[in-house]
Amino acid sequence: MSSPIWHPFTQHGLGEPIPTVVRTEGAALHTRDGRRIVDAISSWWVTTHGHRNPRIMAAIAAAAGSMDQIIFAGWSHEPAEAVAAGLLRLMPGSLTRVFFSDSGSTAVEVALKMALGYWLNRGEPRHRLLVLEHGYHGDTIGAMSVGARGVFNQAYAPLLFDVATIPFPMAGAEQATLDALEAACREGPAALIVEPLIVGAGGMLTYPAWVLAEMRAICARAGVLFIADEVMTGWGRTGTLLACEQAGVVPDILCLSKGLTGGAVPLAVTMASEPIYAAHLSEDRARMFFHSSSYTANPIACAAAVANIAIWEEEPVLARVADLAARQAARLARLSGVRNGRTLGTIAAVDLGPEGADYLSALGPRLLAFFRDRDLLLRPLGNTVYVMPPYCIDDADLDAVYAAIQAAAEMV
Known part of the structure; x- marks a missing residue:
């Protein structure tokens, strides 16, 4: 009998090999069969300073x-x-309240519930949520509802609530996004939720800081809450501690996870401004914030987060981020036979093969196997190959990653 484990985002019917990791260190995973695997995606974007810091x-x-x-x-x-x-x-100083949870998805669920509770407790219930096209915010029901609809969640469509989708600000069409947001805000929605500067699972699509700043300004003028999902983008990934910094934006509600513990153990927080908290503050128990999980603020996970915060305060993390960003950009520039090369901080991405390939493109499994056979953990999004390594990755490992991407481009 095969392993009884049912793995996430894995079609077991394809019979693809599932390596067993026995040790992690720095930018590498070591497997039971003696291989050293370069972790070029930070084990699903979580590991910042390196494994087992x-x-x-x-x-x-x-x-x-x-x-x-x-x-x-x-x-x-x-x-x-x-x-x-x-x-x-x-x-940011206006984010005065910290609510603990245990994953990026739950941090988003908390943010959505905070926003709806804010309006209900103010006596003007608003239920409509605005989302950015191609967004991904997690796999729980609320998080799926505010993410892009498609193969990820089509089986669960009856469970998902309706949202209003704002078109992604593609280059040259940014004004259409802003116009659509202004129109949607006139209808009195509760909140807009965005991944700042880059949508992750939606294809590592980037948009400029000035667009993010204008989206925030539109929401502020209309009195619509602004939720920044920095689960992936936070903790230096985009070149700054938060992606929002690059636009001079402070959200009403901020979602953090992944790098909160350096990626070592699960923990998440949702930070809120004082008015969000105050709307729930009352002698009436019916107005309390009704959310929790059994493992909220686990002390061991919190200890890891305390150490991560100390690293950020005491070590030159942003200098390491800038160095990695420069090394990524230089290697990306040397690639040939790729499309739409793009970088944002420590994130780099290219498209391979034919245009228009989606997440279920046949190219995806081929690329996954191609990289796995070369002792690299790269997990393409359809035909989009992205590199998001721990900040400690050295030049030799980074060279191996980009040599394999170049070889893959020539293969397809």
């Missing part, structure tokens, strides 16, 4: 020596308090 691992070990899970409804603990204090030091 010593400071984060030590913090996890120390926390495990004194605490395990503690109920967080009406109780607290020092690691969570330290995470919240650290986030208030690092993040």
Whole structure:
């Protein structure tokens, strides 16, 4: 009998090999059969400083020596308090409240519920949500509802609520996006949710900072809440701590996860401005914020986040990010036979093969196998190959990644 494990985003009927990892270190995974695999996508975008960062691992070990899970409804603990204090030091000053959860999807669910609760408790319930075309915000019901509709969620269509979609600001058509947002805002929606500067699973499509700034301004003028999903873009991926910084934008609600613990263990937060919190503050228990999970603010995960925050405050992380961004851009520029090469901070992407190929393109599995056979973890989005490595990756590993992309371009 094969393994009983049912893997995510894996069609087991294809019989593709599933390597077993026995050790991680830096920018590499080591498998049971003795291979060293370069992790060129940070194990699904989570690992920032590198696998098993010593400071984060030590913090996890120390926390495990004194605490395990503690109920967080009406109780607290020092690691969570330290995470919240650290986030208030690092993040925009108007984001004064920190709500813990355990993944990017749940951080988004929390943000959506905060937005709807804000309007209900103000006595003017608004239910409509605005989303950006091609967006992806997770795989729980609310997160799927505000993401792009397609093969990812077609089986679950009866569960998804209706949203208004704003066209993606393609180069040369940015004004159409802004005009559509202005028109939608006139109808009194609750909030707009966006991935700032780049949509991830939607194809690593980028758009300029001035568009993000104008979208925020339109929402502010119309009194529409602005939710920034920085689950993927936060913690340096786009070249700054938050992508929103590049547009001078501060959201009403901010979603963070992935790099929050350096990618070591699951943890998420949704940060909110004081008016969002105040709308739920009352002596009426019916107005409390009704959301939690059993593992909210797990102390061991919080300890990892405290260590990550300390790394950001005490080490030259942004210099490492800038160095990696420059090295990526230089290698991308040397590729031939690729289309639409683009970079944003430490993220680089190209399109291979015919135009118009979607996520289920037959090219995707071919590319996946091609890279796997060369001891590289690259997981194309259809015919889009992207590179999003840990910030510690060295030149030899990066050269191997780009040599394989060049070979793949010549193959297709």
